[in-house]
Amino acid sequence: MTDLSTLYDAILSGDHKTARSLAQTALDENTDPKSIVDKYMIPAMDEAGRRFEANVFYVPELLIAARAMKAAMELIRPKLLENHVEPAGRVVVGTVQGDLHDIGKNLVASMLEGGGFEVIDLGVDVSPEQYVAAATEHGANLIALSALLTTTMPGMRAVVDLVKQSPAAGDLKVMIGGAPITQTYADEIGADGFSDNASGAVNEARRLVGVTAA
Amino acid sequence: MDGRVSAPREDFIRALERQPPAGRVPHFELVFFLTMQAFGKVHPSHRSYHQWDQMEEKERELHRRDMAGLFIDTARRFEHNAIFLHPNPGTLAETLRMIDLVRELSGDTYFLMLHGDATFGIPNGAQLEAFAYRLADDADGVKREAQQMVDNAVRRAEAISQHGGLDGFALCSDYCFNDGPFISPGQFSEFVTPYLVQLVSAYRDMGFYVIKHTDGNIMPIADQLLEANPHALHSLDPQGDVDMAEMKRLYGEQVCLIGNINCGLMDTGTVEEAEASARYALRHGMPGGGYIFSTSNCIYTGMPLERYERILDIWRAEGNYAA
Numbered sequence: 001m002t003d004l005s006t007l008y009d010a011i012l013s014g015d016h017k018t019a020r021s022l023a024q025t026a027l028d029e030n031t032d033p034k035s036i037v038d039k040y041m042i043p044a045m046d047e048a049g050r051r052f053e054a055n056v057f058y059v060p061e062l063l064i065a066a067r068a069m070k071a072a073m074e075l076i077r078p079k080l081l082e083n084h085v086e087p088a089g090r091v092v093v094g095t096v097q098g099d100l101h102d103i104g105k106n107l108v109a110s111m112l113e114g115g116g117f118e119v120i121d122l123g124v125d126v127s128p129e130q131y132v133a134a135a136t137e138h139g140a141n142l143i144a145l146s147a148l149l150t151t152t153m154p155g156m157r158a159v160v161d162l163v164k165q166s167p168a169a170g171d172l173k174v175m176i177g178g179a180p181i182t183q184t185y186a187d188e189i190g191a192d193g194f195s196d197n198a199s200g201a202v203n204e205a206r207r208l209v210g211v212t213a214a
Numbered sequence: 215m216d217g218r219v220s221a222p223r224e225d226f227i228r229a230l231e232r233q234p235p236a237g238r239v240p241h242f243e244l245v246f247f248l249t250m251q252a253f254g255k256v257h258p259s260h261r262s263y264h265q266w267d268q269m270e271e272k273e274r275e276l277h278r279r280d281m282a283g284l285f286i287d288t289a290r291r292f293e294h295n296a297i298f299l300h301p302n303p304g305t306l307a308e309t310l311r312m313i314d315l316v317r318e319l320s321g322d323t324y325f326l327m328l329h330g331d332a333t334f335g336i337p338n339g340a341q342l343e344a345f346a347y348r349l350a351d352d353a354d355g356v357k358r359e360a361q362q363m364v365d366n367a368v369r370r371a372e373a374i375s376q377h378g379g380l381d382g383f384a385l386c387s388d389y390c391f392n393d394g395p396f397i398s399p400g401q402f403s404e405f406v407t408p409y410l411v412q413l414v415s416a417y418r419d420m421g422f423y424v425i426k427h428t429d430g431n432i433m434p435i436a437d438q439l440l441e442a443n444p445h446a447l448h449s450l451d452p453q454g455d456v457d458m459a460e461m462k463r464l465y466g467e468q469v470c471l472i473g474n475i476n477c478g479l480m481d482t483g484t485v486e487e488a489e490a491s492a493r494y495a496l497r498h499g500m501p502g503g504g505y506i507f508s509t510s511n512c513i514y515t516g517m518p519l520e521r522y523e524r525i526l527d528i529w530r531a532e533g534n535y536a537a
Contacts, residue, residue, distance in 0.1 A: 014350055055394060057398075058395065058397050058398040058401070059342070059346065059391075060345075060346035060349050060350065060396075060397055060398075060401065061398070063342070063343050063346035063347070064346055064347065067347065101339065102338070102339030103339040103342055105339065106339045106343070107342075110343075124339075150478055150482045150516070151516035153482070179392050179453065180453070180482070196393070197393060
C-alpha cells in the first residue's frame with residue numbers, strides 16, 4: 001500500500017501532479033476515499049492554513065496547496081458521491097452588491113473547498129436576493145460575504161436582515177469578512193460569524209455548521 | 215493665512231529630500247475623486263473618451279484644458295503642494311500635452327508626478343491564482359516579464375525626461391494586504407525588489423523624484439522597499455497596522471514618510487476618531503521634517519468631503535513648524 005503521508009506532503013508543498021498521481025494510486029488500491037480526504041488531504045490544507053496564519057505561508061503557497069488539493073479531489077469526489085459521502089457543509093460565497101473586488105472572496109472559497117466544504121461561488125456584486133436564492137436552491141448551511149469597501153459594507157447588513165426575514169432560509173448562517181470588516185461590525189449587524197483571514201474563515205465555517213476539523 | 219513660506223513645489227521637494235523643514239507641512243493626495251461635489255465636474259479618470267480620436271482637435275483641446283484646470287483647481291482649493299496627473303487618454307502624447315498644459319496654467323507652482331510603477335503588485339482576483347501558479351511553475355518566465363516591464367517603463371521615462379516639465383513618479387503597485395505582503399519576503403526579494411531597485415535607480419539617474427506607494431502591512435518588506443532607495447514611502451496604512459511613530463523611528467533618517475491618516479476612520483469612524491488619526495500622523499511625522507501630510511490612500515469616491523475638510527483644518531492649525 002502507498003504511504004499516503006506523501007499525499008499530505010504533496011498537497012502541503014503544492015505539488016499538484018504528485019498529489020493527483022498519489023490520489024489515483026490510492027483509489028486503485030481500493031483505499032476508502034473518505035479516509036484519504038479526512039486523514040491526509042484536509043489535514044494538509046489545515047496545516048497550510050496554520051502556516052498562513054503564522055506568516056510562514058503567504059498567498060501563493062496557500063493557492064498552490066489548494067490547487068494540489070483540487071487536483072486530487074477531482075479524482076476522489078466522484079467516489080465520494082458514489083458512496084453518498086456528504087461535504088462538511090455547503091457554503092454560498094460572494095462579494096456584496098456594488099463591490100467588484102474578489103481577491104479575498106476567491107481565497108476564502110479555495111480554503112473552504114480545501115477544508116471539505118462544497119462552495120457555490122456567486123462572484124462579485126451579488127444582491128441579497130441572489131445570496132438567499134442560491135442558498136435555498138443548493139441547500140446551503142452558510143453564506144459567506146466579502147466586502148473590500150467601506151462604502152459597500154452596508155450591503156452585508158441587508159443580507160443578514162433578508163436571511164432573518166426569509167422563512168425559507170431556516171437555520172442558514174451568515175459569516176462576513178474583508179479588509180474593513182471587524183468583529184465589532186459583525187456583532188453590530190447581527191452576522192453569525194467573522195474572520196479576518198482566509199484560513200480563519202474555514203475554522204469559523206466549521207464552528208457555524210457544527211463540524212470539527214478532521 | 216497660508217502657512218507656506220515658499221512655493222508649494224519647493225516645500226514638497228524639501229520634504230522629499232528631508233531637508234530642515236519650515237512653514238507648514240506639505241500636503242497632497244494621490245487622487246481627489248470628489249470633483250463633482252467640489253467643482254461640479256467629473257473626475258478625469260472617470261471620463262470615457264472612447265471617441266477621442268473622432269473629435270475635432272479643437273474639442274480635444276477643450277477637454278485637455280478642462281482636465282488640466284480641474285487638477286489645478288483641486289490643488290489650489292485643498293492647498294496641495296503636488297499634482298498627481300492622471301492623463302486621459304493615457305497615451306504618451308497626451309501625457310506630455312497634459313504636463314505642458316498644467317505647467318502653462320500654473321507655472322512651477324506645483325510638483326508634478328505621474329504613475330511610474332512597473333513591478334508586480336497584487337494581481338486582481340481573477341489573475342491571482344494564475345500568478346501564484348506561475349511563481350511556482352515558471353519562475354524564469356516571471357522574471358523575464360518583470361525585466362521587460364522595467365525596461366518599458368524606463369524607455370517611457372526617458373521620453374518624458376527629454377520632453378521636460380515632470381518632477382517625479384509615484385509607484386503605485388500595491389504589494390500588501392492588511393496582514394502582510396501578497397508574496398513572502400523571500401519571493402519578494404526574488405520577483406520584485408531587484409526590479410524595483412532598477413526602476414528607482416533609473417528614475418533617479420534621470421533626475422526624477424520617486425514616491426513608492428503601497429497599501430497594507432508593509433513591515434515584513436519595509437527593508438526591501440528602502441533598499442530600492444525611493445525618496446518617499448506613501449500610504450503607511452494604519453489599517454495594515456503601520457504606525458507613523460514606529461516608521462519615523464525605524465526609517466525617518468532614510469526616507470520621507472507620507473500618509474498614515476486612517477481612510478477607514480475618515481469614512482466610517484467618528485469625527486473624533488478621524489481627527490485623532492490626523493493629529494497622530496502630524497505629531498509623529500513632523501519632527502525633523504521628511505514628512506508629508508496625506509491620507510492612507512486617497513480621497514476616494516464615497517468618502518464624505520466634510521471629513522477631508524475637517525482634517526485639513528487640523529493640518530492648517532497644527533501642521534506648522536516653528537519659525
